[in-house]
Amino acid sequence: MPEDPPLDLPSTPAADTPAASTFAPMGAPQTIAGTPDAEQVIAGLRATSEGGADLVQLLTPEGVRVPDERFDSYVADVTVEDLKGYYRDMVLVRRVDREASALQRQGQLGIWVPLLGQEAAQIGAGRAMAPQDMAFPSYREHGVAWCRGIDPTELMGIFRGTDHGSWDPREVGFHLYTIVIGNQCLNATGWAMASRLHGKVGDAGPNSTSEATMVFFGDGATSQGDVHEAFVWSAVYDSPVVFFCQNNQWAISEPLERQTRVPLYQRAQGYGFPGIRVDGNDVLATLAVSRWAMEQARTGNGPLLIEAFTYRMDAHTSSDDPTRYRLADELETWKLKDPIERLRVNLVREHEVGHEFFDALQEESDALAARLREFVTSMPTPGPERIFSEVYDDVPPEITRQRDEHVAFHASFADAETAGAGA
């Protein structure tokens, strides 16, 4: 088994560099209080603009497979067919993402949360999970949902406004989307504590039924208290949970340097468990690191933090405008690291995959988009009685009274469409 990856602390700022915590006196023109200067940013974070020396990468942005003695063994069984499968996953979830964005622009969805650019991080993590594992997503994990067997149409109700999530989380091993930032990290930790209390931890063999939990959150969430508490809880209870942080560099308009002064993966050391940074645009590296982390958790070695170093190439949601807060050059730089293109190049150059595969996938992608569109535009709107359903197991009479009165009110209209309760 590979050793835990080394945990390198960033270099200490030079003595003549103003400390990041020094607040400039009022009226001082040189900096805004609390803002790190350029040198500190470079030392602490942008030294990692390529992910940094600790970045785990198995496929270069040019699609070249590079060896990694720590993690090669975790993808030794990956065949060309598997690689094609991961490529297919990424292409299809990107197509779903683009189609949903278009549906939002056309007014068919109220809002959309794009994953563009984060396909490798999500497919690599999602494909590392076993059926008995549990995923706790934030709200951008359309790729992980795909890996857990959730049809993309099942996500649409959330964004069209007809439901809050239609799947059964315990059946598919994928919790409902969580919109309040960071809440799910504690919920996932509790689930993982339960795995241990149920005695479902400790066996990591090939046919293991032991459970591990993976929880997804962003770089912005790492500033939330719940994430800190989840790190504390998971550590002291040795919970089998893998914290999968997709560092996509932006929390809406707030850049990474507004969340942290150290690379995020290094925070884990302070809680007493390993942290590792992986190239989140490299599906193979993400798969390898996620498999390692899930194996560690499943074996009973406690929690781990993965920082998937990636980039959100679209807006935070369809409601914001990234051209207001980031430079076009930045986007262009990251386009060169596109997760799908690098695997495509690898498949063609190193595995001689022919155009028939790509052509067929294009057709499959078109069909999926058409199916999604047809589904969304024909989704029924629930009747107003839906407002009142499943608030409680033991339904209070007052809720029943309000429902009956409201439904009767609808029914009292002469116009059948207005009286649409129950339609």
Place this chain on the structure above:
Amino acid sequence: MSTQTLTIAKALNTALRTSMEADPSVIVMGEDVGKLGGVFRITDGLQKDFGEHRVLDTPLAESGIIGTAIGLALHGFRPVCEIQFDGFVFPGYDQIVSQLAKMRYRSQGKLPMPVVVRIPFGGGIGAVEHHSESPESLFAHVAGLKVVACANPADAHSMLRQAIASDDPVIFFEPKRRYWEKGEVDLEATPPPLHSAQVVRPGTTATVVTYGPSVKTCLDAATAAAADGIDLEVIDLRTLSPLDLRPVFDSVRRTGHVVVVSEAPGESSVSSEVVARVQQECFYSLEAPVLRVTGFDTPYPPSKIEEDFIPDLDRVLDAVDRSLAHRDRG
């Protein structure tokens, strides 16, 4: 013989023990609940008998307690969380409001939330700031939660057992200054439904509606009033959300006079809701405006003057007199 004389504290402890014996999925978690037995000793002896895997001494963080309890509940457990004091629940409020209360609704019933959050509440113990608050209205306003408050040992025992058995999340308020009040508890009696108000003293002259630590105050007031020929009916709401106001409406239709008593600040509170619905349902039965005796709309005061903040017997009787004065004018 299943009837015993117990304090509220011991009745709660007995309910926890009995629930844990009956159902291995029931676990207790919170700060200091294990070796110490809780700061009020409500969980005394449980860790010794059930082990540290069922009585979890947790790190010191309320969001962590509630947030992990939600995950544990999703994965087959029935956690009973202890919050040490009312004023400390707010770091966990986000998890309670955003996740605990909405999980069933969000999942269309696929994810029940059998979590109990126990909160000792109210003042009168001479404590420092944040240890004597009455935040129940903040929870009663949140759809998806059930909010209850016990007032005597028998209810403490039966209501906690019912709350633990419920598949809905229950915020369980315990009147901390009454923890050591004793009463008869029939451990095997069939209790009234968890979500039901109860007439705890029948009367004919006026109706006093209350809950939690103020129930004893109102019963004492009724005893004092009886000496003056005033026969007060006292109703313990027991459940603050959903409210069961049918016994209140029945009573008000007979008496025509009602006073609502609560320690919590009055504005936008459980007591406001009772007043609003009494006037809505009983308008033509009322012979006087509905009056309230509550804490003031201020932060909880320093303890040397808290007796002025908490509704006492005199303030309750004064309100009754003001209500009945309308009868004399009529």
